[in-house]
Amino acid sequence: TNDVDVLGQTMSQGLTQLITSVVTIIGVLVMMLLINPVITLVVLALVPITGILVAILVKISQKYFMRQQNTLGEINGIVEETFSGHAIVKAFNGQSAAFAKFAASNDKLYDAAWKANFATSFMKPVMDFVGNLGYVGVAILGSVFVVQGAIAVGDIQAFIQYERNFISPLQQLAQISNMFQQMAAAAERIFDFLDLPEEDDEKEKLGAIDVDHIACDVEFEHARFGYDPQNPVIKDFSASVKEGQTVALVGHTGAGKTTIVKLLMRFYDVQSGSIRIGGHDIKDMPRDEVRGLFGMVLQDTWLFNGSIKENIAYGVEGATDEEIIASAKAAGTHHFITTLPGGYDFVINEDASNLSRGQLQLLTIARAFLANRRMLILDEATSSVDTATEERIREAMDTLMKGRTCFVIAHRLSTIRSADLILVIDNGDIAEQGTHEQLLEKNGVYAELYNSQFENCE
Numbered sequence: 496t497n498d499v500d501v502l503g504q505t506m507s508q509g510l511t512q513l514i515t516s517v518v519t520i521i522g523v524l525v526m527m528l529l530i531n532p533v534i535t536l537v538v539l540a541l542v543p544i545t546g547i548l549v550a551i552l553v554k555i556s557q558k559y560f561m562r563q564q565n566t567l568g569e570i571n572g573i574v575e576e577t578f579s580g581h582a583i584v585k586a587f588n589g590q591s592a593a594f595a596k597f598a599a600s601n602d603k604l605y606d607a608a609w610k611a612n613f614a615t616s617f618m619k620p621v622m623d624f625v626g627n628l629g630y631v632g633v634a635i636l637g638s639v640f641v642v643q644g645a646i647a648v649g650d651i652q653a654f655i656q657y658e659r660n661f662i663s664p665l666q667q668l669a670q671i672s673n674m675f676q677q678m679a680a681a682a683e684r685i686f687d688f689l690d691l692p693e694e695d696d697e698k699e700k701l702g703a704i705d706v707d708h709i710a711c712d713v714e715f716e717h718a719r720f721g722y723d724p725q726n727p728v729i730k731d732f733s734a735s736v737k738e739g740q741t742v743a744l745v746g747h748t749g750a751g752k753t754t755i756v757k758l759l760m761r762f763y764d765v766q767s768g769s770i771r772i773g774g775h776d777i778k779d780m781p782r783d784e785v786r787g788l789f790g791m792v793l794q795d796t797w798l799f800n801g802s803i804k805e806n807i808a809y810g811v812e813g814a815t816d817e818e819i820i821a822s823a824k825a826a827g828t829h830h831f832i833t834t835l836p837g838g839y840d841f842v843i844n845e846d847a848s849n850l851s852r853g854q855l856q857l858l859t860i861a862r863a864f865l866a867n868r869r870m871l872i873l874d875e876a877t878s879s880v881d882t883a884t885e886e887r888i889r890e891a892m893d894t895l896m897k898g899r900t901c902f903v904i905a906h907r908l909s910t911i912r913s914a915d916l917i918l919v920i921d922n923g924d925i926a927e928q929g930t931h932e933q934l935l936e937k938n939g940v941y942a943e944l945y946n947s948q949f950e951n952c953e
Contacts, residue, residue: 497567498681505678509671516664523661530650530657531640537632538658541625545665548621556614557676562607564680570600615676619666626662633658697781706784709773711869711900712738713759717768720758724766728754729923732768736916741901743911745944746920752904755920756872759902761785790868794875796855798847803832804839807861814865825894826861828854853881864895871901908945917941 527535577584577593584593637651713736721727728751736742744752757763758770761782769776777785798806807822808814819839823829831854835841847855863871873892905911912931919927919934919941926940934941 497571498564498684501564501681502678502685505674505681509674509678512667512671516668519664520661523657527654527657527661530654531646534633534636534640534654537636538629538661540632541629541662542665544628545622545625548625549618552614552617552621553676556611557679559607559611559614560676561680561683563604563611564677564684566600566604566607568684570597570604573597573600611676622662622666626659626666629658629662630655694782700779700781701784704775704780704784706780706788709775709788710738711788712736712773713900714771714774715755715768716771718758718765718770719767720754720763720765722763727766727923729758729765731924734918734925734928736900736902738900739898740915741896741903741913743903743905743914743917744920745905745908745911745917745941746926747944748906750920751923752920753874754923756874756902756904760789760791760872788868789870789872790863790866791872792856792859792863792874793872796847796852796859798843798855798858800843800845802837802840802842803835803858806843806858807839807865809862811865818865819861822865823861825864826857828857828861831857860892869899871896871899872904873901874904875906908941919944 524535524539527538573593573596577597584590633654634651637646637654640646641648641651713734715732715734718729718732719727720729732751732755734742744755746752754763758765759777761777764778769778771777772780772785772788799809804816804819807819811818816839820829823832823839832838832841843850850858903911903914911917914931916928917931917934918925919939921940927934927937929937935945
């Protein structure tokens with residue numbers, strides 16, 4: 496946004512000056528040619544000299560202007576995240592670290608800014624020097640023409656004035672060149688962003704596959720994906736999930752469990768291999784239709800500024816109050832909603848700070864109940880609720896999950912013991928797969944994870 500502001504400001508201020516200077520230069524040039532073309536050539540000879548000197552200064556200063564814009568973006572990011580995470584910074588006594596991080600970026604910004612402005616400060620002296628050269632050239636050559644009788648003394652005076660008027664716009668352009676350099680640096684960053692590839696237009700895929708009656712079995716075939724293609728997170732993932740099965744994805748933090756869910760929802764596309772639903776590659780299906788198959792409950796609650804009723808009904812157009820209340824009861828949220836001022840009309844503020852994390856997560860679960868999709872994704876869906884509430888939610892989930900293909904990510908392995916299939920993810924691949932009992936018998940990665948949670952339990 497800062498880059499866009501710089502671009503807009505320069506266009507509104509510098510562009511006016513640019514147009515005025517160009518028109519002035521053209522007008523003065525015409526008048527000088529009418530007086531004496533030969534002396535005009537002397538003045539015009541100053542232009543390439545000016546261009547060479549300015550180009551040298553621009554080459555020196557441009558890298559600093561680019562560094563200045565990059566550092567300005569970096570420092571704005573630091574300020575924004577420090578303010579938004581102010582409570583965390585204070586709670587963990589991170590003030591010194593936050594200040595040191597800001598100071599380091601601020602020093603880089605200072606270093607780049609003064610070097611950029613120092614380099615451009617030479618523009619005016621250089622232009623004055625070139626202008627004085629022109630003054631001397633016009634005076635000497637004009638004297639020769641006066642002696643020869645080709646022009647009058649008054650013409651020399653007029654020519655000197657025109658030469659000043661010719662150099663003056665060039666000086667003005669040189670003085671605002673730092674604005675144009677800053678604009679160029681900002682524009683480069685803006686167009687780097689705009690040149691990123693767009694998502695494919697998927698209009699031709701609409702209706703190609705009857706998604707409403709597609710079988711909800713899922714097959715991963717040698718799926719490979721990396722946020723940085725050179726460093727894959729998912730290396731060679733293959734698995735087969737039958738319709739109606741509950742599949743649990745377990746593994747250490749960072750193993751790639753959530754990434755698999757993102758690929759399944761087409762938030763990203765695999766770089767090689769394929770993911771098939773009902774035998775159809777999901778790349779052949781529009782993203783909206785793929786996502787319309789799934790209900791999601793994530794560990795990060797996603798609610799917006801609006802009433803509880805609106806948040807539960809999000810994504811279900813025309814949901815009635817009765818359906819919303821039934822979904823809330825099924826998710827175990829009805830009681831706490833009725834205790835709030837206004838009940839279902841209670842407004843969640845912009846950062847959702849007027850409800851607890853557990854309450855927010857219960858609302859996202861109620862939303863999933865109302866959506867009633869054919870497939871479910873539960874990513875640590877009960878991570879922010881107490882044990883008693885978790886038990887109630889699990890009972891409700893069991894009802895919700897019946898007959899649906901479900902993908903469950905859980906670190907508390909007690910919650911997924913009844914899963915039809917458990918996939919143990921390790922470094923983007925399946926290390927083990929099977930039921931809870933089968934994996935315990937293997938005494939491998941899953942058994943190690945499970946026993947580490949229950950080793951002190953009788």
